[in-house]
Amino acid sequence: MNIVEWLLFHSPALIVAIPLLGAFLTPLVSKINEKLRNAFAIFIVLITTILVFMLSYNLFALEGTKLAPNVLSDGIQTYIFGGGPATIIGSESSFAVRILFEIDGLNAFMALIVSILALAGVIYSWSYVKEHTGQDKYYTLYLLMIAGMFGMILTGDMFNFFVFIEITSISACALIAFYTNSGKAVDAGFKYIVISAIGALFILFAIGILYSQYNALNMAVLANSIQYNMLDKIALVLLISGLAMKAGIVPMHMWLPDAYGRAPSSVTLILVGATQASLYGIFRMTFSVYGKTISNISPAVVDSVTNINSIGWLLVLLAILTMLIGVLMALKQNDLKRLIAFAALAEIGYMLLGLGVRLASKVVNEGQIGFNEYSNTALTGSIFHILNDALDIGLLFLVAGAVYLVTKETNLNKLGGLARNMKYTTVFFLIGLLAVAGMPPMNGFSSKLIIYESTYQLNPIIGIIAILCSILLLAVFVKVFQSVFLGPKIPSLKDAKEAPRSMLLAMGIIACIIIFIGLFPNIILENIIQPATDAITNYSAYIGGVIP
Amino acid sequence: MIFNFPYIAVVALILIGLYAVVFKRNLIKIVIGITFIECGVNLFLITLAYREGSTAPIYTASPGGIMSLPVPHALTLTSIVIGVAVLALMLSLIIHIYKIYGTLDVRNIGREKE
Numbered sequence: 199m200n201i202v203e204w205l206l207f208h209s210p211a212l213i214v215a216i217p218l219l220g221a222f223l224t225p226l227v228s229k230i231n232e233k234l235r236n237a238f239a240i241f242i243v244l245i246t247t248i249l250v251f252m253l254s255y256n257l258f259a260l261e262g263t264k265l266a267p268n269v270l271s272d273g274i275q276t277y278i279f280g281g282g283p284a285t286i287i288g289s290e291s292s293f294a295v296r297i298l299f300e301i302d303g304l305n306a307f308m309a310l311i312v313s314i315l316a317l318a319g320v321i322y323s324w325s326y327v328k329e330h331t332g333q334d335k336y337y338t339l340y341l342l343m344i345a346g347m348f349g350m351i352l353t354g355d356m357f358n359f360f361v362f363i364e365i366t367s368i369s370a371c372a373l374i375a376f377y378t379n380s381g382k383a384v385d386a387g388f389k390y391i392v393i394s395a396i397g398a399l400f401i402l403f404a405i406g407i408l409y410s411q412y413n414a415l416n417m418a419v420l421a422n423s424i425q426y427n428m429l430d431k432i433a434l435v436l437l438i439s440g441l442a443m444k445a446g447i448v449p450m451h452m453w454l455p456d457a458y459g460r461a462p463s464s465v466t467l468i469l470v471g472a473t474q475a476s477l478y479g480i481f482r483m484t485f486s487v488y489g490k491t492i493s494n495i496s497p498a499v500v501d502s503v504t505n506i507n508s509i510g511w512l513l514v515l516l517a518i519l520t521m522l523i524g525v526l527m528a529l530k531q532n533d534l535k536r537l538i539a540f541a542a543l544a545e546i547g548y549m550l551l552g553l554g555v556r557l558a559s560k561v562v563n564e565g566q567i568g569f570n571e572y573s574n575t576a577l578t579g580s581i582f583h584i585l586n587d588a589l590d591i592g593l594l595f596l597v598a599g600a601v602y603l604v605t606k607e608t609n610l611n612k613l614g615g616l617a618r619n620m621k622y623t624t625v626f627f628l629i630g631l632l633a634v635a636g637m638p639p640m641n642g643f644s645s646k647l648i649i650y651e652s653t654y655q656l657n658p659i660i661g662i663i664a665i666l667c668s669i670l671l672l673a674v675f676v677k678v679f680q681s682v683f684l685g686p687k688i689p690s691l692k693d694a695k696e697a698p699r700s701m702l703l704a705m706g707i708i709a710c711i712i713i714f715i716g717l718f719p720n721i722i723l724e725n726i727i728q729p730a731t732d733a734i735t736n737y738s739a740y741i742g743g744v745i746p
Numbered sequence: 747m748i749f750n751f752p753y754i755a756v757v758a759l760i761l762i763g764l765y766a767v768v769f770k771r772n773l774i775k776i777v778i779g780i781t782f783i784e785c786g787v788n789l790f791l792i793t794l795a796y797r798e799g800s801t802a803p804i805y806t807a808s809p810g811g812i813m814s815l816p817v818p819h820a821l822t823l824t825s826i827v828i829g830v831a832v833l834a835l836m837l838s839l840i841i842h843i844y845k846i847y848g849t850l851d852v853r854n855i856g857r858e859k860e
Contacts, residue, residue, distance in 0.1 A: 375842070
């Protein structure tokens with residue numbers, strides 16, 4: 199086993215372990231030198247990012263170009279903690295009774311998103327929190343949160359999932375309340391911890407229900423034996439509602455604008471990642487753990503089709519509400535960051551919409567069960583939009599943070615004419631604006647077009663609402679662009695300088711990725727999104743990764 | 747029927763907790779509500795592990811016979827530890843809120859216009 203293979207074999211564990219170790223080393227390193235600490239944090243995240251890219255490359259590359267093909271089986275990498283697959287029980291099916299990480303296309307895809315956000319965020323932090331006290335704790339919590347998110351994404355064990363959710367939400371809450379002298383920030387942190395504690399306890403309750411019936415905590419083993427009886431339905435509802443609370447879906451959204459708007463911008467960036475990770479949880483629970491009922495198309499589950507359709511329609515309804523409330527509230531905001539937070543809420547609706555359409559489009563046709571053709575497209579669009587939304591909204595928040603750092607102001611009425619002083623930031627905002635509104639040259643367009651196309655086939659009205667929300671988003675951001683960057687010079691802001699270099703670098707990384715995806719969406723779609731969609735719809739492969 | 751009492755207690759605890767979180771306006775009471783939910787979930791896990799007449803799952807001191815299942819015990823311990831961390835964090839935030847606003851009434855804190 200050469201070094202690359204060894205690294206790839208252990209990469210699932212290392213991706214979580216390195217930020218975790220780095221988090222607790224940070225206070226020690228900061229005793230030596232402050233700059234060294236910042237560089238250390240960037241170094242840790244950089245190593246993790248490289249590992250994530252290697253892991254994903256190995257997973258997504260074509261046959262023959264893989265770095266280490268023998269760590270994979272059927273395109274799924276399973277990492278068993280505590281030694282090899284020694285512990286085996288059961289007579290008909292044998293599997294390792296251990297904590298294990300199972301990585302298929304969707305996990306690797308989500309890990310890519312989180313690693314990009316984490317890298318940009320930690321580079322951005324260098325200048326952004328430079329003048330504040332408590333930076334040791336800031337970087338410790340930052341790395342801890344990154345470790346928690348990677349854990350949530352990579353794990354294949356239900357209880358492990360719960361533990362990583364709690365790690366993420368505890369560190370996120372402390373980071374949201376970073377400005378402890380501001381009552382609004384502390385209040386936002388409190389709201390977040392209340393919602394995420396209740397959500398996580400719902401998830402734990404659901405895990406208890408599933409464990410009591412199937413005597414297993416492993417997602418794949420649960421997926422293999424799930425029956426979809428009454429208790430399973432209760433557990434599904436608890437899981438979806440618990441994760442929806444953490445993902446900020448209407449009507450559990452009230453923490454999201456506060457937390458996004460009042461936290462430091464660098465924190466908001468990875469908070470977007472944490473929200474996406476919760477959304478990933480919804481995907482994983484519905485399509486993999488409950489895959490035997492929801493994704494299965496054998497006639498044995500014909501009774502459950504109406505049941506699943508109603509779940510799908512409910513999710514579509516919630517998605518429409520999320521989009522409408524997000525956009526309409528964004529229209530009337532006066533605060534730059536709070537406005538972007540509501541736009542982020544609207545974007546979450548699009549991702550949920552694709553999921554809902556997939557579930558609602560399961561049909562019984564002459565005794566045959568199947569999914570409508572467009573449902574696959576909807577799921578593809580929804581997964582693609584997770585990537586695009588994370589990048590677009592992340593970029594907008596970074597720009598808002600740069601504006602705040604330079605002017606100490608987020609009120610739209612008091613800002614204006616910044617394009618003269620902040621050339622690069624203006625360009626980055628323009629890129630983010632067009633991408634969020636789904637304008638053709640940027641990445642938001644390709645994923646939103648896929649979503650419109652598929653939802654229109656389910657029901658034209660839903661498609662029209664989705665397009666309308668997008669147009670309203672454009673209207674909102676054109677207004678913002680005009681009032682912040684254009685217009686006459688404001689006397690109090692005439693000394694505004696360009697944002698510091700590290701922040702420009704972070705924004706530049708994200709903007710380049712946005713333009714690249716916008717110009718070549720087919721490369722990303724064919725090589726990354728399509729394998730991820732196939733992985734999530736093919737629940738039997740996920741089971742096969744653990745139970746041979 | 748008698749064996750269902752713990753489950754009824756679990757549901758009652760969770761509902762009381764949810765009631766407190768949703769309807770109470772004092773931050774401390776909201777935190778108490780969350781603790782109630784957590785107790786309910788922990789009780790649920792413990793109840794799952796129990797079998798009538800079973801002993802604690804410690805092999806060296808076992809008198810023989812059936813043992814209760816140790817996995818939910820491990821889950822409960824982890825969940826209690828996490829719960830303490832969340833509780834401590836919430837209370838520390840409440841201290842900050844009280845220092846800034848001088849009140850714990852949710853109607854008077856964290857408004858957008860100050």
